[in-house]
Amino acid sequence: MIILGILVMMVLGILLMAMLDVLVFQQPFFTVLVQLLPVYPDTSTIYMIIGAFVIAAWVNFKMTDRLKKKYGSKSKNQGGEKRDTKQS
Amino acid sequence: MTLSKVNTVDTFTLQLVFLLSTSIIFGTPSVVPDSWLVGIVAFFPACLLIVIYSTMLALQEDRGLYPMLEKAWGKVIGKGFVLIYSTYFLYIAARNIRDMIELIMSTLLRMTPVPLLTTMFVLLIAYTVLGGLHAIARFASLILWLILFMLLTLAILLMFSSSIILEQMLPFLSKGMWPVVKSAFSFSIWFPYGEIIVFLVFQPQLGGAKGFRKITLYAFLSTCIILSLTDLIQIWTLGLEDKKYSVFALLDAARLINIANIITRMDAIIALIIIFGTLLKCTVFLLACTEGVARVFNREAKDFAFPLAVVAGAFSILVTRNSAEHVTEGLKYVIYTLHIPLQLLVPLLTLLLIRIRYRKGATT
Amino acid sequence: MNTDNLTTAGEELSSLEKVKQGLKDIFGQTTDLAVVSVHVGQYEGLLCYLTTMTSTDFITGKIVKELSLSEDKEQLSKEETFRELEDCHFSGLKHETLQNMEDSSNKMVLGYAAIFVDGLPLVLAVDVRSLSSRSVEEPTSQNVVRGPKEGFTESADTNMSLIRRRFNNVKLRFEKFELGYMTHTAVYIAYLDGEVEEHILEQVRERLNSAYIDSLFDSGRIEDLLHSKGKSMQLFPTICNSERPDAVCSYMINKRIAVIVDGSPFVLIVPSIFTDFFKSPEDEYQWFVIGSFARYLRYFAFILSLIVPGLYIAVTSYHQELIPSILLTSIAAQREGIPFPAGIEILLMEITFEILREAGTRMPRIVGQTISIVGALVLGEAAVQAGIVSNINVIVVSLTAISGFVAPIYTFGAKVRFFRFGMIILSSLIGLYGLVLGCCLLMVQLTRIESFGVPYLSLFSKWDKRRVT
Numbered sequence: 009m010i011i012l013g014i015l016v017m018m019v020l021g022i023l024l025m026a027m028l029d030v031l032v033f034q035q036p037f038f039t040v041l042v043q044l045l046p047v048y049p050d051t052s053t054i055y056m057i058i059g060a061f062v063i064a065a066w067v068n069f070k071m072t073d074r075l076k077k078k079y080g081s082k083s084k085n086q087g088g089e090k091r092d093t094k095q096s
Numbered sequence: 097m098t099l100s101k102v103n104t105v106d107t108f109t110l111q112l113v114f115l116l117s118t119s120i121i122f123g124t125p126s127v128v129p130d131s132w133l134v135g136i137v138a139f140f141p142a143c144l145l146i147v148i149y150s151t152m153l154a155l156q157e158d159r160g161l162y163p164m165l166e167k168a169w170g171k172v173i174g175k176g177f178v179l180i181y182s183t184y185f186l187y188i189a190a191r192n193i194r195d196m197i198e199l200i201m202s203t204l205l206r207m208t209p210v211p212l213l214t215t216m217f218v219l220l221i222a223y224t225v226l227g228g229l230h231a232i233a234r235f236a237s238l239i240l241w242l243i244l245f246m247l248l249t250l251a252i253l254l255m256f257s258s259s260i261i262l263e264q265m266l267p268f269l270s271k272g273m274w275p276v277v278k279s280a281f282s283f284s285i286w287f288p289y290g291e292i293i294v295f296l297v298f299q300p301q302l303g304g305a306k307g308f309r310k311i312t313l314y315a316f317l318s319t320c321i322i323l324s325l326t327d328l329i330q331i332w333t334l335g336l337e338d339k340k341y342s343v344f345a346l347l348d349a350a351r352l353i354n355i356a357n358i359i360t361r362m363d364a365i366i367a368l369i370i371i372f373g374t375l376l377k378c379t380v381f382l383l384a385c386t387e388g389v390a391r392v393f394n395r396e397a398k399d400f401a402f403p404l405a406v407v408a409g410a411f412s413i414l415v416t417r418n419s420a421e422h423v424t425e426g427l428k429y430v431i432y433t434l435h436i437p438l439q440l441l442v443p444l445l446t447l448l449l450i451r452i453r454y455r456k457g458a459t460t
Numbered sequence: 461m462n463t464d465n466l467t468t469a470g471e472e473l474s475s476l477e478k479v480k481q482g483l484k485d486i487f488g489q490t491t492d493l494a495v496v497s498v499h500v501g502q503y504e505g506l507l508c509y510l511t512t513m514t515s516t517d518f519i520t521g522k523i524v525k526e527l528s529l530s531e532d533k534e535q536l537s538k539e540e541t542f543r544e545l546e547d548c549h550f551s552g553l554k555h556e557t558l559q560n561m562e563d564s565s566n567k568m569v570l571g572y573a574a575i576f577v578d579g580l581p582l583v584l585a586v587d588v589r590s591l592s593s594r595s596v597e598e599p600t601s602q603n604v605v606r607g608p609k610e611g612f613t614e615s616a617d618t619n620m621s622l623i624r625r626r627f628n629n630v631k632l633r634f635e636k637f638e639l640g641y642m643t644h645t646a647v648y649i650a651y652l653d654g655e656v657e658e659h660i661l662e663q664v665r666e667r668l669n670s671a672y673i674d675s676l677f678d679s680g681r682i683e684d685l686l687h688s689k690g691k692s693m694q695l696f697p698t699i700c701n702s703e704r705p706d707a708v709c710s711y712m713i714n715k716r717i718a719v720i721v722d723g724s725p726f727v728l729i730v731p732s733i734f735t736d737f738f739k740s741p742e743d744e745y746q747w748f749v750i751g752s753f754a755r756y757l758r759y760f761a762f763i764l765s766l767i768v769p770g771l772y773i774a775v776t777s778y779h780q781e782l783i784p785s786i787l788l789t790s791i792a793a794q795r796e797g798i799p800f801p802a803g804i805e806i807l808l809m810e811i812t813f814e815i816l817r818e819a820g821t822r823m824p825r826i827v828g829q830t831i832s833i834v835g836a837l838v839l840g841e842a843a844v845q846a847g848i849v850s851n852i853n854v855i856v857v858s859l860t861a862i863s864g865f866v867a868p869i870y871t872f873g874a875k876v877r878f879f880r881f882g883m884i885i886l887s888s889l890i891g892l893y894g895l896v897l898g899c900c901l902l903m904v905q906l907t908r909i910e911s912f913g914v915p916y917l918s919l920f921s922k923w924d925k926r927r928v929t
Contacts, residue, residue: 013393014403017385020183021190021411024434031429032421044414052211053410059215060406067399106918200893204779208890216890216897223901227908230915234907237919358784368896375900 010068106233111315113236117373119288132327138284139320153305161296168449182388189381190411196374203367218409224379225401259352264335286435297384473581482561501541504578513571514588538580554587599703604742608706616722622705637668645676646722660912679721698911700732707741731912740868765863770887770895776802778891794850803888809857
């Protein structure tokens with residue numbers, strides 16, 4: 009769900025920016041969209057977006073909990089859970 | 097924990113810093129010579145926004161913007177609107193990040209790669225968002241002191257370096273009152289005042305309709321006074337013409353400080369303090385965005401903080417190709433296509449719809 | 461004490477032989493167990509205690525004397541003798557009536573003497589605990605020039621009495637907890653009833669009760685247990701400690717709870733907020749202007765100790781234009797011929813200083829002189845002359861080092877040091893921007909923390925009536 013959410017927000021955001029660019033540059037929508045997509049010349053945003061999805065996937069599949077279950081010591085885990093329940 | 101309310105003073109500082117943070121550096125858009133008047137004039141129509149928003153809240157038992165939209169427009173369209181608002185907040189956050197990065201690039205770091213700066217900033221934003229509204233409000237109170245201290249120091253230092261020349265604000269109202277009023281209505285209401293709509297999202301944790309009306313009024317008033325004063329300082333030091341063509345007028349004013357050749361280059365320090373303000377503003381927007389997305393996708397808002405922050409960072413690089421585009425887009429198109437519909441039209445329609453549906457519900 | 465339900469008494473107390481056997485089973489061969497045959501009234505009895513928990517004077521002066529006095533009384537039944545003993549002879553001492561072996565041995569470990577009477581299934585446990593402890597001395601880590609010179613000691617009893625004698629108030633409460641399944645250390649919480657927030661008190665009680673640790677030798681150990689949520693990410697201490705009774709009492713007046721651990725001269729204060737770490741009791745004993753001046757100076761020093769090295773690095777290696785030209789030339793002249801970039805240079809000296817500090821605290825006091833000579837002369841003077849570091853670097857490092865120790869509570873300074881290294885690294889990577897981001901992170905962290913629901917740092921808390929402290 010989190011990945012989906014991020015994807016939707018990405019698409020909506022890019023559409024919004026494309027729309028504004030259409031207004032600013034008076035170019036057809038498609039041209040603007042292609043120019044907006046982070047392929048060329050600056051590729052760094054691609055890494056950022058990939059990073060966003062990696063984080064989203066990490067949270068989505070609860071990697072922290074899984075890793076803890078696999079490698080973390082048992083007593084520590086219990087303590088953590090106990091504390092969590094207390095908070096909620 | 098989640099239901100407890102942020103106290104009044106903290107809410108006030110949060111709103112004040114939110115309103116001041118970026119507008120203090122970009123100033124009132126200098127389209128007319130007497131820009132300091134614009135701020136004062138814009139205050140009165142801005143109060144109308146308070147009236148609209150607080151009426152919305154009062155009708156809805158202070159439940160916040162998103163549930164309100166869903167109630168007024170139905171489940172599906174309402175969720176659509178929630179997404180649109182989330183995108184809007186994300187977009188503004190991205191714009192603010194870009195503003196800040198431009199500022200940093202032009203004053204401090206010319207060589208450092210932008211994505212690095214952005215990523216670090218964005219991760220910090222996400223971390224702040226995770227703290228929740230209470231922590232953000234407390235953070236705001238720290239920043240408020242910083243900003244006020246900075247402004248005071250700036251004014252005093254400018255005075256001592258004898259850069260303040262009161263005659264520079266003349267000719268006063270050379271083109272009459274009309275351009276001022278026009279500028280107030282087309283720019284200043286929407287930015288920064290209209291952006292207060294983001295606080296509607298957090299109303300369950302803030303004061304509710306009554307509190308909102310009072311606190312926001314005070315916040316608007318303080319913002320108006322502080323912004324007008326900074327505008328005046330800028331005009332007194334730079335003169336009407338210079339201010340009009342300067343991108344970061346406050347920085348240009350600060351650059352004039354020179355006391356015995358020792359205290360110079362205050363602009364860099366001001367630029368640094370602006371980082372704090374921008375951080376707060378982006379955090380508030382991102383928090384609103386995460387709550388919206390979490391509402392639509394039925395997950396914890398906290399889960400979205402980090403990925404959405406990184407997306408905002410990527411957007412801040414994509415959002416414009418150069419600063420010229422950035423400024424025109426901000427001054428013209430964003431106001432007409434985003435600010436006015438989302439800050440005024442949609443809330444008004446929502447208000448009407450709730451009124452109609454509520455009455456229907458009451459009679460049947 | 462109820463002596464009625466004698467039927468429930470254990471089999472193990474039926475005769476003195478069995479008692480002796482039972483004690484041997486429980487305590488084994490331990491040498492400090494004293495089992496003395498005495499006369500209790502007209503009957504045979506046993507006096508058992510641990511010699512390590514009491515003093516011979518106490519036993520002979522109080523217990524044995526009273527027991528011998530009881531012999532002279534007229535003939536009484538066993539129970540009457542026991543009651544007589546309890547009500548008359550030992551009424552001045554803390555005592556309890558127990559009914560089985562396990563309880564009495566547990567009491568003996570705490571410093572009680574157990575008195576058994578032949579054939580009577582009751583045990584009289586009398587508190588004979590008298591331990592040698594350090595007398596009340598001047599605190600070593602938190603000194604004041606003007607103000608009470610008493611400091612807490614390792615004995616919780618002494619510490620509680622130090623608090624009580626400052627509060628001649630019926631509202632003062634002490635509550636006892638036992639922590640550590642191996643050591644059974646006594647932990648007391650002290651608070652002013654009615655002043656302190658009930659929900660905070662509940663949380664403290666619950667955390668102490670649910671604590672599961674094997675041993676407890678210093679209050680530092682339970683600091684972790686009392687920490688609020690997200691403790692692993694917390695870089696600021698949320699629990700304040702004090703060696704000074706007057707400081708603890710002034711905290712308690714401000715609605716705090718003191719946690720006293722037996723065996724530790726450091727009393728913990730919960731909940732603590734950021735400003736507590738900058739308060740010294742001395743501030744209140746002076747003219748208020750001087751007191752607050754000192755306090756603001758401490759905040760200033762705290763900020764200095766955090767940002768000065770970072771600022772130096774950022775400004776000299778990235779933003780030379782920010783320095784006035786005259787200063788810039790003098791810095792540049794000094795740095796001429798220094799092989800390292802500013803970041804490495806500072807890091808080098810900071811780490812050297814950390815090593816010096818660590819050596820200085822751990823080292824026997826007699827050798828301390830050597831350290832200061834080596835540190836000051838060899839590392840400071842010679843490093844500059846050898847051209848490894850510049851003069852201004854030494855100034856920067858020593859300024860931060862001194863500022864780092866200004867906070868009255870040592871643990872606070874210890875955690876701040878980590879931040880300083882973070883700041884140094886950040887600012888040597890991306891200059892002032894990194895430094896400001898570091899400051900932002902710090903402020904966010906500070907405002908995020910809540911200790912027991914009380915915000916750690918909140919500037920406007922004074923104006924909010926709903927706020928706790």
